[in-house]
Amino acid sequence: MALKHATPLLDELEKGPWPSFVADIKRMAAKSAMCEDLLGQLELSYEEKEGHWKHGGIVGVFGYGGGVIGRYSDRPDLFPKVAHFHTLRVNQPASKFYSTEILRKLCDLWEARGSGLTNMHGSTGDIILLGTTTDQLEPIFYELTHQLGMDLGGSGSNLRTPSCCIGKARCEWSCLNTQDITYDLTMTYQDELHRPMFPYKFKFKTSGCPNDCVAAIARADCSIIGTWRDKIRIDQDAVRAYVGGELVPNGGAHGTENRALDIQEEVIRKCPTRCMQWDGKTLKIRDEECTRCMHCINVMPRALKPGEDTGATILVGAKAPILEGAQMSSVVIPFMKMEPPYEEFKSFVEKMWDWWMENGKNRERLGELIQRLGMKAFLKATELQPDPRMINTPRYNPYIFYDPADVPGGWEHDAEGYRKRHQA
Structure with missing residues (x-):
């Protein structure tokens, strides 16, 4: 089927070995006039090196302040089918477990009432439904909630949809029930999720272990990272089996060959x-x-396991580079037992939010506020005691400073002693 808009610049993006979003939109354009006009407007943007979306005011569903991102074309004369092209964020199930029945119903709903284009998933985790008109928002919301049992996610200056890794459902390293934590936070903080009340966005992300498969430490205002405080469990027979070449290192990942592990160099x-x-x-x-x-x-998954006294390390303050540049999370609670109903964690969260809402500037993330007023002010507001593990850059720049005079021989002496103690 021939498209009504010529797209020579977009066609370039279909070349090469990688999948192309242009090819996906063209497939949908065969049955969606909205997708045809989307291609036309995108081509115009590439030609003129200028975006053609405008902000035309707040749009949403009754009773909710978030979940819908209003998008309007500034060239409805050329592309009338995308005069309105609103995006809906749908709260994904914890760890993104779906039934095929729900996925089919979701796609059927979106093809009938929207463009048919989806993004599974956005960086926060939501199901992203791309492109519909204002008159369809309430019918879509009704069908989502009443027929599919789903809800809108967060958008705007509110709590964004909490997300988590696969957790204990499929990962043997997980120290937390990530699904239960995510569900509990989602249900507890419905007002904060659907009604913007913060200086800017706020994200919870939960990883079951320090591998941090949801990249919480780089992206979340509050990271919940599973950990343990007792000893790593060791199977000495399995360690010897790795060294002897009987077991494959790294669980066989990335084509790791069957070979003897050089434990000194690799571990x-x-x-x-x-x-x-x-x-x-x-x-x-x-x-x-x-x-x-x-x-x-x-490296040696058959030989070593996390300890059994499990909980979480709580970090705060990460964000992507928007206003002040990217920030990584900082440790504020080295260890907390994360057990239902998570009252200790929620008490900390609410103190943190109170301080942020009182002191934060418009569009200032939590990490930027901590950077501006200092970790000392944050710790005082959240009633936490300073701890040397509350660090800005791991093993480099502690918030808790020590006088060199307190270290026998000064810093150079101590560093040299460390090297001698830990040399191979």
């Missing part, structure tokens, strides 16, 4: 705190120095 020397020793028969770990980086466990 011991790569430990960030050098807290491990191998004498040829027994692996020893000084757990009090372990930073829970997971490297040794990932």
